[in-house]
Each structure stands twice: as C-alpha cells, then as structure tokens.
Amino acid sequence: MPMMKPTIQLKSTTQSVQSPLLRLPTITMLATILVTTIATTALSGCASNQLDHNPKPTIVYNKRGVPSHYKVRSGDTLSTIAKKYGLNYRTLGVKNGLDDKYTIYAGQWIKLWDSSSRADKKFKKAVQQQKVQRNIIKANANSNSTNNNSTDSNSTNNSSNSSQAYYYPTTNPIMRGFGSGSEGLWFSGRKGDPVYASQNGTVIYSGGGLAEFGKLVMIRHNNELISAYAHNSRLLVPEGSFVYRGQKIAEMGSTGDIDRVGLQLQIRQNGTPINPIEILGNR
Secondary structure: OOOOOOOOOOOOOHHHHHHHHHHHHHHHHHHHHHHHHHHHHHHHHHHHHHHHOOOOOOOOEOOOOOEOEEEOOOOOOHHHHHHHOOOOHHHHHHHOOOOOOOOOOOOOEEEOOOOOHHHHHHHHHHHHHHHHHHHHHHHHHHHHHHHOOHHHHHHHHHHHOOHHHOOOOOOOOEEEOOEOOEOOEEEEOOOOOEEEOOOOEEEEEEEOOOHHHOEEEEEEOOOOEEEEEEEEEEEOOOOOOEEOOOOEEEEEEOOOOOOOOEEEEEEEEOOEEEOOHHHHOOO
C-alpha cells in the first residue's frame, strides 16, 4: 500500500500579518497630525501675542505734521522711515527698544515722538485749551470792536496797520517764512536772546499751557490784531499787563514743539494768521 504524504494546510496569515501593518501607518499619521496641530497652534499663538503687544496706538500730529506713530509697511527700513519725517534713525531705535540691527517687521507700530500715556493726554488737553483760547480771543475782539467808539477805533487801527508802527521782535535772521504750513515767521537764535514786543498792547496770555507753542506770550494791539511769541525759555510779563513797543517780554528758548532754539512770531487778524511782514514791513 503506497505511503501517503501528509497534507499540510497553511492558514492564511494575511489578516494577522497585514493587520498590524495597517495599524502602524494610522498611528504614525495621527501622531504627525497631532504634532502639526500643536506646532500650528503654538505658532499662531506667538503671532497673536506679538500683535497683541503692538496694538494700534492713539495717533496725534505735531505742528510739522509728523504723526506720533507710524505703521511699518513691507519694504520699510528704520532709516527710510526716519528720513521721511526728518528724524534720526538711531534715536528711533532707542525710543522703540530695537536691537543693534534695527530690526522691524511689517505691521509694527513705530513711535516717532513721545505722545504716550501722560504726554498724550497733556498734548490733547493743550490742543483743546488752544482752541478755547482762540475762541475767547475772537469773542473779546468782536465785543471790543462793537463797544469802542469809532474815533478811537479808527485812530488805533490806522496806527497799528502802519508798517512803520511795528518792530521786529528780534534782530536775529529769519530761518523760515510764512506759508507752506508755517503760520508765522521763525527766527534763529541762542537760548536767552531777548524777545521784544512788536507794538504797544495788553498781554492777554503768558504761560506754558499750550504744549505746541511752549512758553508763549500773546499781546492784543487793537480790535483786530494780536501778536504771539512762542517757544521761549523765560517769560517776563504777566497776563493783564500793558507793554510798550520794543519792551523785552521774553527770552528765546526751545520749549514746545521745536527741536532747536528759536522764536516763532504769529500775527493774527480777527483770529486768522496773516503774514507778519504785511505788518512789520521788510527789513
């Protein structure tokens, strides 16, 4: 009888072999997704925190039209920003706490000049005071114009509108004229140089409450004309006092919105700035 070879049946191991292999990619993919999600969340959080620490500030403008803050655009450098507004990039770097490479990024707010917190409130308050002061001056001028008799008014106006009747407040050179954003004449000088009254009149303001103009003297000469002398270091006449043409009323300085010693003279006619040379005449 022939010997029968034993039959060996092999069970399929596809399930037992493939099942673990199928699970491994799934676990790896989940891990990858988890890591990616955590990283994305972390990066998103960093970007959010960076923006949160650099929110949009309250922006105000100084007399030269320079904003207190500037939002960096793509392609900007600290040097180009400083040059655009006539500032020093090193000073801006220190003011904004930048690194030695002056690194900035698009969307960042750069402080151009100090207007934050207390300084910002003081500036806004000063601007408001200035508006109120101008309204008071206009109201007083209109009231005086109505109440004064025509003889005195005509006599005063004829004297005050004569170019020979007004003195220049200083013999120093004019460094900037009237117009193109300037509401008066700017004179160069050194701290302590004398400032003289251009004409007889009553001091209607003497103080430093208008931050933009620093220490300021305003003199009413008649029903229409007022002269203002800004950025002084020292004021020599009190409000309500009467001053004479050529009297020393202040000393030059660099107070208020100015980065050098100088004097700004404004002449206002019925509250509106006019070219002082129309009143002073040419030298």
